[in-house]
Amino acid sequence: MKRLVILGAGTAGTTIANMLTRRLPADWEIEMVDPSWTHLYQPGLLFVPFGLAEPSSLVKPIESHLPRGVTLTRGQVDRVEPDAKRIVLEDGSIIGYDQLVIATGTSPRPDMTPGLTEFGWRDTVHEFYTLAGATALRDALARFEGGRLVVHIAEMPIKCPVAPLEFSFLADDHFKKRNMRELVDIVYVTPLSGAFTKPIAAAKLGGMLESRGIALEPDFMIESVEEGALVSYDERRIPYDLLVTVPVNMGAAFVGRSGLGDELDHVRVDQHTFLAVGQDAVFAIGDAAALPTSKAGSTAHFSVEVFVENFVEHISGRPMSHSFDGHANCFVESGDGKALLIDFNYDTEPLPGVYPVPGFGPLRLMRETRLNHWAKLAFETVYWRALLRGRPLPVPNAMSMAGKVQPSREEIKV
Amino acid sequence: MTVATLGDREIHVDEEGFLTDPTEWDEALAAVLASNIGLELSPAHWRAIEFARADHTATGETPTLRRMATEGGISTKEMFALFPKKPAKKMSYVAGLPKPVGCV
Numbered sequence: 001m002k003r004l005v006i007l008g009a010g011t012a013g014t015t016i017a018n019m020l021t022r023r024l025p026a027d028w029e030i031e032m033v034d035p036s037w038t039h040l041y042q043p044g045l046l047f048v049p050f051g052l053a054e055p056s057s058l059v060k061p062i063e064s065h066l067p068r069g070v071t072l073t074r075g076q077v078d079r080v081e082p083d084a085k086r087i088v089l090e091d092g093s094i095i096g097y098d099q100l101v102i103a104t105g106t107s108p109r110p111d112m113t114p115g116l117t118e119f120g121w122r123d124t125v126h127e128f129y130t131l132a133g134a135t136a137l138r139d140a141l142a143r144f145e146g147g148r149l150v151v152h153i154a155e156m157p158i159k160c161p162v163a164p165l166e167f168s169f170l171a172d173d174h175f176k177k178r179n180m181r182e183l184v185d186i187v188y189v190t191p192l193s194g195a196f197t198k199p200i201a202a203a204k205l206g207g208m209l210e211s212r213g214i215a216l217e218p219d220f221m222i223e224s225v226e227e228g229a230l231v232s233y234d235e236r237r238i239p240y241d242l243l244v245t246v247p248v249n250m251g252a253a254f255v256g257r258s259g260l261g262d263e264l265d266h267v268r269v270d271q272h273t274f275l276a277v278g279q280d281a282v283f284a285i286g287d288a289a290a291l292p293t294s295k296a297g298s299t300a301h302f303s304v305e306v307f308v309e310n311f312v313e314h315i316s317g318r319p320m321s322h323s324f325d326g327h328a329n330c331f332v333e334s335g336d337g338k339a340l341l342i343d344f345n346y347d348t349e350p351l352p353g354v355y356p357v358p359g360f361g362p363l364r365l366m367r368e369t370r371l372n373h374w375a376k377l378a379f380e381t382v383y384w385r386a387l388l389r390g391r392p393l394p395v396p397n398a399m400s401m402a403g404k405v406q407p408s409r410e411e412i413k414v
Numbered sequence: 415m416t417v418a419t420l421g422d423r424e425i426h427v428d429e430e431g432f433l434t435d436p437t438e439w440d441e442a443l444a445a446v447l448a449s450n451i452g453l454e455l456s457p458a459h460w461r462a463i464e465f466a467r468a469d470h471t472a473t474g475e476t477p478t479l480r481r482m483a484t485e486g487g488i489s490t491k492e493m494f495a496l497f498p499k500k501p502a503k504k505m506s507y508v509a510g511l512p513k514p515v516g517c518v
Binding site: 155219233264 | 478479480481484485490491493498499500503
């Protein structure tokens with residue numbers, strides 16, 4: 001038997017297992033390695049702080065979404081030895097492979113910023129990218145009686161790069177509904193030069209911050225956190241009463257130990273095939289890969305569809321004929337029961353228009369609508385029932401220009 | 415893409431003035447680019463520029479501030495001292511490299 005080992009049973013790893021089970025020749029087996037017992041629906045974390053999602057509803061047993069015949073080993077990877085084609089786990093056990101997929105994602109690392117966990121961590125200093133963090137933040141928001149709320153991004157890239165914006169919009173809405181918006185100053189602090197990366201989306205989202213009275217502090221590279229304040233390398237000091245930070249995101253530590261990573265332990269890969277640089281039997285998919293597109297579940301989904309076709313060709317000795325275009329899309333919750341949708345790839349920035357059917361939609365790109373919000377909520381069911389199981393979704397895989405409109409910069413201002 | 419005249423020659427630049435072809439860069443041009451943004455290049459600047467250009471040749475990408483620190487041995491604090499306010503952007507501009515991707 002030949003063995004494919006998949007490290008990580010998150011969105012990318014689980015979907016790959018489900019799709020490849022149906023596609024691999026009979027002499028291939030699949031083994032997965034993950035230290036966890038549960039699969040977390042990460043898009044739901046955003047709603048937890050506002051009491052809009054119950055933490056326990058976001059997790060399900062890993063096994064319940066894996067296909068029959070796949071072996072799941074619980075363990076932490078110590079290192080991969082690509083030359084020996086084997087994986088060493090922290091308990092010393094060894095797993096050999098013929099092909100390897102690294103799908104161990106990226107994780108918030110508050111320990112990378114001096115002082116961040118030293119003053120009131122999970123009390124006045126929060127993150128919402130873990131279940132424990134989002135739940136602690138829910139309790140802190142319930143206690144909050146007003147003051148300065150600082151929403152902060154430590155460093156790019158982060159997974160779900162729109163999430164801190166969404167958090168800010170939802171916080172604005174949350175305080176309005178509690179009749180205490182005027183008691184709260186919201187400040188959005190980012191290392192980027194604007195609200196977002198690409199110019200048209202940055203203008204649109206920046207306008208949405210402004211219209212909600214949320215102050216923007218751009219080009220802020222954090223050096224350390226003091227009690228009650230963020231300090232940047234250029235010696236700006238931003239005081240807070242409640243800090244919601246997105247810590248530095250890093251890939252799994254074994255990636256670096258195995259010599260496969262960049263300076264943030266994300267795996268260096270070919271951006272069109274996901275083959276690790278200099279390797280013939282190691283791929284990295286989803287957030288674990290160093291790709292110049294968003295780290296997001298949608299990117300993982302679109303990547304997997306390309307990867308599966310290529311992988312079948314690769315193991316039969318044929319050249320990989322499919323190429324990933326960097327396609328990502330994100331629903332951006334904007335508060336008051338609305339959301340906007342952005343759709344983009346390596347070469348095309350987010351543009352207005354309709355999605356997924358040109359001329360019809362029904363979803364509107366770059367515009368706040370109730371339907372986008374309902375689509376975002378409905379996606380949770382789609383995720384568990386169809387996406388993870390590798391069933392076809394009713395959206396095209398490659399990004400399409402049909403349905404999109406290239407506006408002038410002035411038109412995009414809200 | 416447009417053609418700009420800097421000093422006595424023509425170079426290809428994007429809408430923000432970044433060189434689009436790193437091979438059009440040389441040390442004399444770096445000094446002109448630096449003076450455009452109010453910098454005078456010291457040996458410490460050159461160390462940063464040389465690492466960034468070598469790293470770009472090796473990886474195809476402009477190094478991030480984190481990479482300048484971990485691989486290039488130039489701390490972020492020093493980068494802010496050398497290229498005030500927007501070190502990643504200013505260094506790439508002077509080194510004739512594209513802006514670091516960083517962020518999508």
